[in-house]
Amino acid sequence: MKRTDWALLLLIGVIAALPLFGGAYALRLGTIACMYAILALSWNVVGGWAGYPSFATAAFFGFGAYATGVLLGKGLPLALAIAATLVASLLLAGLFGAMLLRLRGHYFAIASLSLVEALRELVNNATDLTGGGMGLNIPLAAGSGILADAAFFFYAMWGLLLATALTMIAVSMSKLGFGLACIRQNETAADMVGLNSTLYKSIAFGLSACFVSAAGGLYAAWVHYIDPSDVFDILYSVKPIVMALMGGLGSGLGVVCGALLYLALEEVVWRNYIQIHSGVLGVLIVMLLLFLPHGLISLRWRMFWRKAAHV
Amino acid sequence: MSEILRLEAVSRNFSGLKALSGVTLGIDKGEVLGLIGPNGAGKTTLVNTICGVTPANSGRVIFAGNDITAIKPYRAARLGLARTFQIVQPFAEFTALDNVAAAALFSQPGVSVRSAREEARAHLAFVGLDAQAAQPAGTLTLAMRKRLELAKALAMKPKLLFLDEVNAGLNSAEVERATKLIHQLAADGITIVMIEHLMKVVLNVCTRIVVLHNGQLIADGAPREVIQNPAVVEAYLGQQYAKRSAGHG
Numbered sequence: 001m002k003r004t005d006w007a008l009l010l011l012i013g014v015i016a017a018l019p020l021f022g023g024a025y026a027l028r029l030g031t032i033a034c035m036y037a038i039l040a041l042s043w044n045v046v047g048g049w050a051g052y053p054s055f056a057t058a059a060f061f062g063f064g065a066y067a068t069g070v071l072l073g074k075g076l077p078l079a080l081a082i083a084a085t086l087v088a089s090l091l092l093a094g095l096f097g098a099m100l101l102r103l104r105g106h107y108f109a110i111a112s113l114s115l116v117e118a119l120r121e122l123v124n125n126a127t128d129l130t131g132g133g134m135g136l137n138i139p140l141a142a143g144s145g146i147l148a149d150a151a152f153f154f155y156a157m158w159g160l161l162l163a164t165a166l167t168m169i170a171v172s173m174s175k176l177g178f179g180l181a182c183i184r185q186n187e188t189a190a191d192m193v194g195l196n197s198t199l200y201k202s203i204a205f206g207l208s209a210c211f212v213s214a215a216g217g218l219y220a221a222w223v224h225y226i227d228p229s230d231v232f233d234i235l236y237s238v239k240p241i242v243m244a245l246m247g248g249l250g251s252g253l254g255v256v257c258g259a260l261l262y263l264a265l266e267e268v269v270w271r272n273y274i275q276i277h278s279g280v281l282g283v284l285i286v287m288l289l290l291f292l293p294h295g296l297i298s299l300r301w302r303m304f305w306r307k308a309a310h311v
Numbered sequence: 312m313s314e315i316l317r318l319e320a321v322s323r324n325f326s327g328l329k330a331l332s333g334v335t336l337g338i339d340k341g342e343v344l345g346l347i348g349p350n351g352a353g354k355t356t357l358v359n360t361i362c363g364v365t366p367a368n369s370g371r372v373i374f375a376g377n378d379i380t381a382i383k384p385y386r387a388a389r390l391g392l393a394r395t396f397q398i399v400q401p402f403a404e405f406t407a408l409d410n411v412a413a414a415a416l417f418s419q420p421g422v423s424v425r426s427a428r429e430e431a432r433a434h435l436a437f438v439g440l441d442a443q444a445a446q447p448a449g450t451l452t453l454a455m456r457k458r459l460e461l462a463k464a465l466a467m468k469p470k471l472l473f474l475d476e477v478n479a480g481l482n483s484a485e486v487e488r489a490t491k492l493i494h495q496l497a498a499d500g501i502t503i504v505m506i507e508h509l510m511k512v513v514l515n516v517c518t519r520i521v522v523l524h525n526g527q528l529i530a531d532g533a534p535r536e537v538i539q540n541p542a543v544v545e546a547y548l549g550q551q552y553a554k555r556s557a558g559h560g
Contacts, residue, residue, distance in 0.1 A: 178416060181402070182417075185402040185404055185405065186400055189401070191384040191385050192384055193417050194385050196385050
C-alpha cells in the first residue's frame with residue numbers, strides 16, 4: 001500500500017469520531033460527507049482510472065434507492081436489502097458497461113447521461129412497484145428515537161465508505177487497476193498487448209456503480225421518502241465529478257478530500273448566500289480548478305516554503 | 312519448414328478503396344520476411360488485418376492451424392502475434408518498466424504484477440533500456456521509444472513478430488543497433504515480418520522479400536531476385552537503384 005492509501009484510511013478513521021463532537025446536525029453532515037465520498041471514490045474508478053467521463057452516477061444512485069426502498073417495503077431487513085441492491089447493481093452496471101463503453105469520449109458521456117433519464121422514466125412509469133411520480137414511502141427501519149436513528153445511519157454510511165475505500169485500494173494495487181491505467185493512457189496499445197479492454201471496462205463500470213447504489217439504498221432508508229426527481233437528480237452525476245477534479249483525478253485520498261471540501265463549501269456558501277448560493281459555489285469551484293488544476297492532492301508544503309524563502 | 316501463417320485471398324476495403332486485394336501468402340516458421348512497397352501500398356493494413364484491428368472483408372487468415380480471420384486484437388495478441396507500431400504507442404505516463412510489464416502481464420495467463428515487472432527488466436536490458444527503466448515513457452527519445460516498442464513486443468513471447476518500420480526516423484548508428492537486435496531475435500528462432508524502407512537493412516536481415524503494390528502482391532522470392540524484378544523496379548525501387556545495385560552485384 002502507498003502512503004496516500006494509509007492517509008485515506010486515517011482520514012476515514014477521523015470521520016468516524018465525528019459524533020463525539022456534535023448532535024444531530026453533525027451526524028447529518030457526517031452522513032452526507034460519507035455519501036459524497038462514496039460517490040466520488042466510485043466515479044474515480046471509471047472517470048479517473050479508466051479515463052471514461054461517466055455521468056451515470058445518478059442512474060445507479062436512483063436505482064439503489066428504489067431497489068432498497070421496494071425491498072424494504074416487502075419486509076426485508078435493511079442489511080439484506082442493501083446487500084441485494086449492491087449485487088444487482090454490480091451485475092446491471094456490468095451489463096450496461098459492456099454496451100456503453102464501446103463508445104469513447106463525448107459519445108460515452110452522453111450515453112451514460114441518457115442512462116439516468118431512461119431509468120428515471122422506467123421508475124416513473126412502473127407505478128405499481130415504485131409509486132411513480134407520487135414517490136415511495138419507506139417503512140422506518142431502526143426507529144428508536146431521532147438521535148439514535150441519525151447515529152445508526154451515520155455509522156452505516158461510514159461503514160459503506162470504509163468498504164468502498166478498501167475495495168478501491170485493493171483494485172488500485174491489482175491487475176485490474178493496472179489494466180485500467182493502460183486503457184486510460186492508450187486503449188489501442190492496451191488491446192495490442194492482449195488486454196481484454198471491454199471486460200476490464202465493464203468490471204470497472206460495475207464496481208463504480210455498486211457502492212453508489214448501496215449508498216442510494218441507505219439514503220432511501222434514512223430519509224424514508226424518495227421520488228424520481230430527487231434520487232435521479234442529475235446533480236448526483238455532476239457533484240462527484242467536481243469533487244474528483246477538486247481533489248485530484250485518480251487519487252483515492254484526493255477525491256475524498258475533494259468530497260469533504262465540496263461539502264464544506266456547499267454548507268458555508270448555502271448558509272451565507274442563501275439567495276445566490278449556486279452562483280457563489282460555482283465561482284469558487286472555477287477558481288479552485290483554475291489555480292489548482294491537479295487538485296488538492298497536488299498541494300505540497302514546499303509551495304508555501306518557497307514563497308516564504310523569497311520574502 | 313512448417314508454415315506458421317497462411318493468408319488465402321485476403322481482401323480489405325475502406326469504403327470503396329481497395330487497400331488489399333486477393334493477397335495469398337504463406338510464412339514459414341523461422342523466416343525473416345521483408346514486406347516492402349511504396350507508401351500507401353497496404354503494408355500496415357496487411358499487419359492490421361492479420362492482427363484483427365481491421366478484419367479482412369473476404370479471404371481467410373490461418374495462424375498455426377487456427378482460423379483467425381475475425382479474431383479480436385487482444386486474442387490475437389494472446390495467441391502470440393506481437394507487433395510494433397510505425398507510430399510508437401507507449402503508455403506515456405507509465406515508466407518504461409511498467410510499459411513492458413503491461414505486455415508481460417496481459418498477454419500471458421496467470422502472471423502477477425510483481426512477476427511481470429521482474430520479467431520486464433530482462434526485456435528492457437535486452438534492448439538496452441535498463442538505465443531508463445524508471446523514466447516515464449513519454450520522456451524517452453524516439454529511438455528509445457522504438458526500442459521500448461520492441462521490448463513490449465518481446466515481453467509477449469511472440470511466435471510471430473511484426474516490425475512496422477522500426478528504423479524510420481533513426482540515425483545510422485541507431486539503425487545499426489536496431490539491426491543487430493533483429494539479427495539476434497531471428498537467431499533465437501522468432502518468425503519476423505518486417506516492414507522496412509531502408510533496402511540496406513532489408514537485404515542485410517531478410518531471408519525472403521514480398522512486394523506489395525496497390526494492395527496486391529507483385530513479387531515474392533529471395534532478396535537478390537526480387538530487387539532485380541522489373542515490376543518491382545518499376546513500382547518501388549526505381550531505375551537508378553536497380554542500376555546501382557546491379558553495378559555492385
